[in-house]
Amino acid sequence: MSGGFPQGVREQVALACAVLGLEDHGDLVWGHASLRDPDGRGVWMKASTWGFEEITEQRVVLVGWDGQVLEGDGRRHAEYPIHTEIMRARPDVNSVVHTHAPHSVAFAATGQPLRPISHEATFFVPPEIARFTETGDLILTEELGRSVADSLGDRNAMLLVHHGIVTAGPDIPTAVLAAILLERACEKQLLAMSAAELATWSSDEEALAKREHCYPPPLIRHAWDYLVRRLRDRGGS
Numbered sequence: 001m002s003g004g005f006p007q008g009v010r011e012q013v014a015l016a017c018a019v020l021g022l023e024d025h026g027d028l029v030w031g032h033a034s035l036r037d038p039d040g041r042g043v044w045m046k047a048s049t050w051g052f053e054e055i056t057e058q059r060v061v062l063v064g065w066d067g068q069v070l071e072g073d074g075r076r077h078a079e080y081p082i083h084t085e086i087m088r089a090r091p092d093v094n095s096v097v098h099t100h101a102p103h104s105v106a107f108a109a110t111g112q113p114l115r116p117i118s119h120e121a122t123f124f125v126p127p128e129i130a131r132f133t134e135t136g137d138l139i140l141t142e143e144l145g146r147s148v149a150d151s152l153g154d155r156n157a158m159l160l161v162h163h164g165i166v167t168a169g170p171d172i173p174t175a176v177l178a179a180i181l182l183e184r185a186c187e188k189q190l191l192a193m194s195a196a197e198l199a200t201w202s203s204d205e206e207a208l209a210k211r212e213h214c215y216p217p218p219l220i221r222h223a224w225d226y227l228v229r230r231l232r233d234r235g236g237s
């Protein structure tokens with residue numbers, strides 16, 4: 001292992017879940033992270049009935065494209081189509097995260113545009129953050145999964161209004177960091193909006209420059225390595 005990034009698919013998914021748990025993305029036993037199967041059989045994802053911080057390599061299952069559990073003993077999450085359909089639509093995506101991150105859910109309900117008032121939102125904006133509004137209910141069918149993938153388009157993140165967030169990336173560090181940055185962006189904007197109407201935010205030009213300066217792949221990896229070190233310092237997986 002180098003730089004805190006393991007090679008095994010089960011270990012990578014377990015680590016993603018542990019980091020998301022430490023970052024307060026857990027909603028009791030709901031929310032999940034996944035990694036595309038290197039052999040193309042489907043997606044490796046967190047098993048259901050467990051919280052993020054309880055996920056070990058043994059609690060990661062391989063879910064086929066049709067929802068069958070192909071490897072592993074756990075149950076699959078009912079919302080597996082979020083993962084399978086985004087990865088089916090996006091060959092560039094190898095990892096998907098879905099959580100019910102509280103500030104993101106609260107922010108989505110304000111109907112306000114996400115503004116780059118600090119660094120985090122520049123990872124997504126411009127253009128305006130994508131929103132899925134077809135339903136606030138669970139994504140239980142392949143058809144709804146395809147709608148989620150359509151709404152996400154080529155973006156790295158989306159608010160599922162009345163529900164949660166979805167992020168997508170070429171690897172687990174990028175998808176997990178996107179989830180963390182989106183939740184922090186929403187938290188900061190809610191904080192500002194609770195004090196007054198927003199008076200200022202970065203122009204599109206400044207936001208795009210900041211995206212390049214703050215979040216190029218090497219810096220995403222540095223942030224991921226820090227999150228993994230912090231987890232291990234606390235005795236996590």
Ligand SMILES: [Zn+2]
Pocket residue numbers: 030031079098099100138163164
């Ligand atoms: Zn959900």
